[in-house]
Structures are given as C-alpha cells and as structure tokens.
Amino acid sequence: MKKLLLTGFEPFLDYSLNPTAEIAKRLDGEIIGSWKVAGAVLPVAFSNTWEQCLLQIEKEKPDAVMLLGLAAGRDKITPERVAINCADGDKDNDGIVKQDELIENEGPAAFFSTLPIRKFVNALEKDGIPAGISNTAGTYLCNYLMYRVCHHFESADQKVPAGFIHIPASEELALELGHVPGMPQEKLADAVRKMIGCLD
Template identity: 35%
Template sequence: MAVPAPVLVTGFDPFGGQSVNPSWQAVQALHGTHILGHPLIGAQLPTTFAGSVQALRESLRQHRPTLVLCTGQAGGRARLSLERVAINVDDARIPDNAGAQPVDAPVIDGAPAAYFTTLPIKAMLAALTHAGIEAEVSQTAGTFVCNHVFYALMHELATDPRWRKTRGGLIHVPFLPEQGQPSMRLARIVQGLKVAAECALATRRDIRMEAGAIS
C-alpha cells in the first residue's frame, strides 16, 4: 500500500528583536504528527529574503508534499489569517535577519504581479469557526519575508510540472501571550493549523459564503 504524500508545514525563526516566533513553535509541535493519514513534516525557514526561498525549494524537492502550509508571525493580528493573495513585491519596513531591506523590488523578475492561494480558504474559515478558533480571510500578506515566501511558493507550484498536484498557501498567526497583545496561546494555534490542514486535505473545491456570514 502506498504511503500518503506528506504535508509540508513551514515556520520562520525569530526576527525583529523577538526571542521566539510562534509560527516555528507551532510547526515544531506539528512535526511528526499525522492528519488523515498524511505525515506532517515541519521545516524552519530563515527570516531572510535571500535564504528563505532556497530553503523552501530544498524542502519541496526533499519531501515532494501533496500540500504546503507556510506559516508566519503577524504581530497586531488577533486571529489566524488565511492569506488570499501573494504579490510580487518586496518592500521591507525593517531589515531581515541578514540586514537586507529591499524597497519596491520584485520577488521574481518578470513573473506575474500576483498569485492566489490554492488552499480552500473559505472552507478552512468555516471549519476553524466551527471548531471555535478565531480566524479570518486576509487580503494582504504584507511585503516582508512572509509574502516573499508565499509568492515564491505559488510561483513554484504554478510553473514547475513536478508540483502540478500540490496545493499551497500561507497562514499568518498572532503573537504568543508573552510577546504582547493581541495574542493567541500556542496550543490554540497548533489546534487551528491542524483543523486547517485537515480541511485542506479533505476539500478539493472551495465553498462560497454569503457576505457577512462569518465575521
């Protein structure tokens, strides 16, 4: 019997003066678990424009996942943010962990202006809300390293035939309580990512929701 293809879940190392990054804390907790028979493999990406995409591509080649959930920290947000769109712009408010601070630079020269996620984000939102996890669909992933990785992932999935059956996207997570407010407990973030992954694996076609049905 064939072993189900893995789910790759990525998080970032701490940045911006923080001592922890909740995205990586949650990914560590998920690593080695299973969702609907699929093993979850966690990978840490450096919070650098130069190194993050290389590390992502290496993980893709090594694990050949059926689903990729990139996660990142979004201080100031109180909910899990299911990102809709990645844009082809790097515009850093602060330097990355290597000191790089690009301004109005493309993620990939000559590539499309944007890519939409291939995750069923409306179905995921409904599943998270049903599970009592605070979540939202977000229309902006920013222009820092999270968006950089999100865009590069979607470009890879769209242009490399090896990944024609692989879906992916980005989920931003709030601060942990010790980092400041608003925040979310680590156990709740982990639970939310499990619910999101299970829904993404089980849902091939996203649902439509009436405006205002879930706030």
C-alpha cells in the same frame, strides 16, 4: 498517505520567539487525517529563505504546502488570499532591506492561494477560534515566500495546493510585547491541526 510540508519562521525583528517555529517543530511527524506532516523552520532572510524552502520541497515532495508566519497585532488566524510580486519592508535578519523590488522580473503581478482558505476559516470559526481571510500578506518575507512557492509550482506545472497563513502572537510573546493580543501556543497549534484536517 499524503505528505504536507508545514513551515514556520525563526524569530525576527524585535521578537524573541516566533510561535510559527514552535508549531512547525511540534507538528513535525504528526499524522492528521490522511496527512503526515513534515515541519521545517525557515530563516528570515531574503538571501536564502526560498532556497531553504525549495530544499524541503525537493526532499519531501509534498502533496500540499502550508506556510506559517507571525502577524503580531492581529487577533485571529488569517489565511492569505494573495501574494504580490513585490518585496519591501523592514530589514531581514541579515540586515538586508528590500524596497519596491520585483520578486520575479518576469513573474505575474500576483498569485492566489490554492489552499481551501474559506474552508479553513469556516472550520476554525465553528470551533470558536477567531479566523478570517486576509487579502494582504504584506510585502515582507511572508509574502515573498508565498509568491516564490506558488511561482515554483506553476512554473513546474505541478498542481500542489500551497499558500500562507498568518497567526497571532502566542500568549508568551504577547506578554513580552505588552501591547498585542495573543492566543495560547497550544491553541494556535490546534488551529493549524484543524486546517490540516480540512485538506482531506
């Protein structure tokens, strides 16, 4: 059986919860198709987000990596096409702010996702779940992590499919914020299960 490393993030900025953390915890240990899921929740901190992810990669030795992040304000599931070599944006949970910084000084300008993102979108839409490919993962921790993971596997010459998927707010978070669309938490989890099934 193949192993999938599925990561979510802890709450950050003004969000009291993060639906990606709940998905990673809920799916941990599940068997979906030919995949066994190893779920992990990562810190929102430039100082150790990648280090914690790398520990999980070394521990689990996954056959694929699916990184999840919250994009409150989006109204659909959005697999990311590309991560760029730039860290910028709001302060992280340690209060650190990055501005116009290279993630890897000698790294390429960008990495494309090696997950089957079009297949993901087609499968989700077929089930009536709003989805679409996104061409920007931003420049915050989501982009940072995707870039680091892709750089790691390329540098190690390991053909491990990896990429990032942004999800909307859960209904609970949307109600709390009051101005963003939301999906039921279980529907978000089911959407991730559907995408994992597409890896077969």
